[in-house]
Amino acid sequence: MGSHFEAEVTVMPKPEVADPQGQAIEQALARLALSGTEGVRASHVRVGKVVHLELEAADRASAERALEALADRVLANPNIESFSCSIRDPK
Template structure:
């Protein structure tokens, strides 16, 4: 079994209204010094098999087809 984590974030230059709302909420709760907040999403997956190369290729295909909107989002894949 291969365990993997996919992290999806907005590309630089893409507006992040949710991140901005979180930034303002943190300030209103008294957390000062937070310069910028960017939000994203994380997927933890378990894949059958032991071939890490094949798993990485499959994970990238999953991201390109479903998990990330590659027009506005970047993703990273880490296999453990």
């Protein structure tokens, strides 16, 4: 009987890869001048994605290994993206 893990993979464009979505958002934020943001400037905006998943695995180590493999081979494209994985122990 395995355990149930909640996991999250965060995928981001690599620093050396231009992120036009981030740039567009950065420009919009600068233009908006929302009340309560006076004197504050947002910069280095980057857009990525978060994939939430649940895993059934014999133990934490195998869940971590599997998550890393899924992130590296499917959820992120290592040519242009980096990723980080986090996993929560069974409740």
